[in-house]
Amino acid sequence: MASSEPQFVVTTNQLSKRVETRDGALTILSEVSLQIKPGESVAIAGVSGSGKSTLLGLLAGLDLPSSGTVSLCGELLTNLDEDGRARVRGEHIGFIFQSFHLLPALTALENTLLPLEVMGKENPVERAKNLLARVGLSEREKHYPNQLSGGEQQRVAIARAFATQPEVLFADEPTGNLDTVTGEKIISLLFEMNKEFKTTLVMVTHDQQLASRCDRCIHLESGRIVEI
Numbered sequence: 600m601a602s603s604e605p606q607f608v609v610t611t612n613q614l615s616k617r618v619e620t621r622d623g624a625l626t627i628l629s630e631v632s633l634q635i636k637p638g639e640s641v642a643i644a645g646v647s648g649s650g651k652s653t654l655l656g657l658l659a660g661l662d663l664p665s666s667g668t669v670s671l672c673g674e675l676l677t678n679l680d681e682d683g684r685a686r687v688r689g690e691h692i693g694f695i696f697q698s699f700h701l702l703p704a705l706t707a708l709e710n711t712l713l714p715l716e717v718m719g720k721e722n723p724v725e726r727a728k729n730l731l732a733r734v735g736l737s738e739r740e741k742h743y744p745n746q747l748s749g750g751e752q753q754r755v756a757i758a759r760a761f762a763t764q765p766e767v768l769f770a771d772e773p774t775g776n777l778d779t780v781t782g783e784k785i786i787s788l789l790f791e792m793n794k795e796f797k798t799t800l801v802m803v804t805h806d807q808q809l810a811s812r813c814d815r816c817i818h819l820e821s822g823r824i825v826e827i
Contacts, residue, residue: 607670608767608799609635609658614667616653616822627653628822630667637766640793640800642810645819651803652771654819658801659692659769660684672766689718693760693768693798695789697775699752701744707731707755708740714762730758734788750781754788761792768793770802774809786812 616628628650635641643651656662657669660676661684669676672691676684693714694700701710708727715723731740734754744752753773760768773789774782786809793800802813810816818826 606636607634608637608672609633609801610668610670611658612668614654614657614664614669616650616657616662617665626822628657628664631819631822631824632667633817633824635799635801637799638797639815640790640813641802642813642816643801643803643819644805644807644810644816646805649819650822651805651819653822655769655771655801655803659694660688689714689763691766693763693765695753695756695760695768695770695773697772699744699749699756699776701752701755701759703744706741706743707736707747707751707758710744710755711758711762714759718763720763727758727762730762731755733792734758748781749777750785753777753785757785757789757792761796761798764796765798767799767801770800772803772805774804774806 611631611633614628614631615626617624617626631654643654645651657664658671660669660671663677671687674687676687679687705713708731711727711730712723715726720726728740731737734757736751736754739747739751747755770789774785777785790812800813804810817824
């Protein structure tokens with residue numbers, strides 16, 4: 600019996616991004632083609648300015664390419680308007696950012712609850728509490744972001760990212776604002792939960808040691824893939 604699971608959860612074809620500057624057109628990404636299988640962990644690596652975060656934004660439908668196509672979870676993002684891309688993001692993906700992106704007026708529990716309530720999930724409070732317990736923050740549920748350390752804020756961000764059980768998790772330099780020891784703990788937690796939830800992980804990093812923990816690493820240089 601044939602499986603209904605798609606062969607690839609992320610596909611790009613000749614993906615390019617150009618922006619206009621005072622000095623003319625600047626090419627940030629050039630003809631990037633890649634495929635990512637369900638359940639794979641993939642690092643997008645390269646030096647600062649190589650186009651890593653731009654590529655991540657295009658893969659997640661946060662931005663549109665100048666040319667080429669992006670398919671995410673069976674949907675051709677380049678054919679959708681912003682509302683359509685937002686729907687795909689809400690249904691299929693989670694995010695973890697370098698700067699945490701927690702809402703300062705909401706507690707740890709409320710930040711974790713937010714995507715569950717937006718998507719109308721059942722038993723949102725119970726699910727959010729379970730996730731905070733999973734990341735070791737049961738006793739910090741009522742604390743606001745400014746009452747949490749950087750590592751604790753990133754743990755809340757991880758709980759929030761997994762709240763809707765996304766098919767794909769995008770992480771942009773998830774340890775960039777953390778010290779080495781805290782960063783290692785956060786990454787171990789991220790990989791543990793990723794395996795537990797059977798999520799596809801796409802992570803931008805300039806840290807080669809971190810990239811080596813993924814199944815595969817895509818190296819960018821001046822907006823082009825130079826090695827996979």
